[in-house]
Amino acid sequence: MNLKQLEKNTAAAIFQTGLVEIVIGLIWIVSSLAMIFDNISYYIDILFVVPLIFIILAIRYIATPRMGMVKLARKRMRRNTWFMVTVTAFLVIMVILTIIGNGHSNAELINGRWIISGIIFFICTTIAYFLNFKRMYLYAFLFVGAFNLSEEIRENPGIISDGAYVYLFFSFVLIIIGCVYLIRFLKKYPLPEKVSYDKKN
Amino acid sequence: MTKKTNDENQQVEIDKLIHEPARLKIITQLYVVESADFLFLMRQTGLSQGNVSGHLSKLEDAAYVEIKKGYIGKRPQTIISLTKKGRELFKKYIKNMRELFDDLDE
Numbered sequence: 001m002n003l004k005q006l007e008k009n010t011a012a013a014i015f016q017t018g019l020v021e022i023v024i025g026l027i028w029i030v031s032s033l034a035m036i037f038d039n040i041s042y043y044i045d046i047l048f049v050v051p052l053i054f055i056i057l058a059i060r061y062i063a064t065p066r067m068g069m070v071k072l073a074r075k076r077m078r079r080n081t082w083f084m085v086t087v088t089a090f091l092v093i094m095v096i097l098t099i100i101g102n103g104h105s106n107a108e109l110i111n112g113r114w115i116i117s118g119i120i121f122f123i124c125t126t127i128a129y130f131l132n133f134k135r136m137y138l139y140a141f142l143f144v145g146a147f148n149l150s151e152e153i154r155e156n157p158g159i160i161s162d163g164a165y166v167y168l169f170f171s172f173v174l175i176i177i178g179c180v181y182l183i184r185f186l187k188k189y190p191l192p193e194k195v196s197y198d199k200k201n
Numbered sequence: 202m203t204k205k206t207n208d209e210n211q212q213v214e215i216d217k218l219i220h221e222p223a224r225l226k227i228i229t230q231l232y233v234v235e236s237a238d239f240l241f242l243m244r245q246t247g248l249s250q251g252n253v254s255g256h257l258s259k260l261e262d263a264a265y266v267e268i269k270k271g272y273i274g275k276r277p278q279t280i281i282s283l284t285k286k287g288r289e290l291f292k293k294y295i296k297n298m299r300e301l302f303d304d305l306d307e
Contacts, residue, residue, distance in 0.1 A: 005232035010245065068241025069278070070234050195250055197239045197268065197279040199258050 009167060011076050012132040013067060018181025019058050020133070021174050026051035028171035035164035062182075066189040083130045113151055117144045138175070146170040215301070218263055219294045223248055224256045228283065231266065232291050236282035257281065265290065 014020070030048050034041040072080075124140030127133060150163030219228055226246040230238060237245075243253050260266040265287035269280045283291070 003229065010230070010233055010271055065276075067244050069280075070237040070241045073233060073235055121222075163238060170226045189244065193242065195240045195243065196277050197257060197270070197281075198254050199261070 007073065008132040010070060011080075013070070013071050014059075014063065014136070015131075015133050016181065017058075017063050017067075017185045018178040018183075019055060019063060021136065021139075021178030021181065022058075023051045023055045023141075023173045023178075025173075025178060026054060028167055028174065030155065032164045032167040032171060035167070036162055043119075061073035062186075065191055068183070080131070083126075090119070113148065117147060120144050120147060129137065135177075142170060142174070203218055215297055217295050218259065218265065219291060221256075223252055224260065227253065227256055227260070228265070228287065228291055231281060231283045232288065234279050239279040239281065242281060260287070 027048065030044065030050065033047070034044045037044055078188050120143050124136050125144055128136035128140065146166055146169075150166040152167060153162075154163040219225055223246070225298065228241060229303050230242060239253065242248075243250060246253065248256075257266060257268065261268050264284055267282050267284050271278050271280065
C-alpha cells in the first residue's frame with residue numbers, strides 16, 4: 001500500500017476523462033483561428049468562452065455523475081494553488097520578455113526559438129510532474145514540435161502559407177486523443193441508476 | 202530506535218474494524234483526501250453500493266467516519282470524511298502494522 005501514490009492518483013482522477021485534452025485542443029483551435037483570420041481576430045477571441053463553458057458543463061454533466069466528487073487534501077490544494085501561481089508568473093515573465101525583446105537589439109536572443117521551446121517543454125513537464133498528468137510528458141514533445149514546425153513554415157512558406165495551420169492540425173490531434181479517452185471513460189463508468197448511502201442496521 | 206522483542210510484538214493490537222480488507226480500502230481512500238462522496242468511494246475502491254453502505258455503517262457507528270447527506274439540485278449526495286478519531290486510529294494502525302512486521306526477514 002502506497003499512500004503517497006494513492007493520493008497522487010486520486011488527485012489525477014480527472015485526467016482519465018480526456019476532458020483536459022479536449023479543452024486544450026479547443027483553446028488551441030480558437031488561438032489558431034485568431035492567427036489565421038488576423039483581421040477579424042477580435043470577433044474570434046470571443047470564442048475563447050467556448051472551451052470554458054465546455055469544461056464547466058462537461059465536469060458537471062459528464063464527469064461528476066459518473067465518478068463522483070472529491071475534495072482533495074488541504075496540502076494538495078495548497079500545492080496546486082502555488083503551482084498554478086508559479087506557472088502563471090512564468091508565463092507572464094515569458095510574455096514580458098517577448099514584448100521587451102521585440103524592440104531590442106538582442107531580439108533574436110530573447111525571442112530565440114530554442115528559448116521558447118525550452119519554456120514550453122519546461123511548463124509541460126512541470127505540469128506532468130506536479131499534477132501527476134503523465135500524458136503531458138508526451139504532449140510536451142507535441143507542443144514543442146508544433147511550435148517549431150509552425151516557425152519553420154513561417155520562415156519558409158510553401159504550400160501552407162501560414163504556420164498557424166500546423167497548430168490547427170495538432171489541436172485536432174489533441175481533441176481526437178481526448179475523445180478516445182472520453183469514450184473509454186464513458187464505457188468504464190456508465191451512468192449509475194441511483195447511488196445513495198443507506199444505513200444498514 | 203529500540204527493537205521490540207517477539208513477546209512485545211505479539212502484544213501489538215491490530216484494529217479489526219480497520220483491518221478488514223474492504224474497510225481498509227475505504228479508510229485508506231478517505232485518509233488521502235479531505236472528503237469524498239459515496240459514488241467516488243464506490244468507483245475508487247471498486248466495491249458495490251451495498252458493500253460500501255454496509256462498511257460505512259459500521260465505521261459511522263464507531264465514529265471513524267462522518268457522513269453528511271445533502272442535495273446537489275435534485276440529486277441526493279452523501280459526503281463522507283474521516284473523523285479526527287478515525288484519522289488518528291488509522292495512523293496508529295499503520296504504526297502497529299509496521300511494528301508487527303519490523304522484525305521479519307525479507
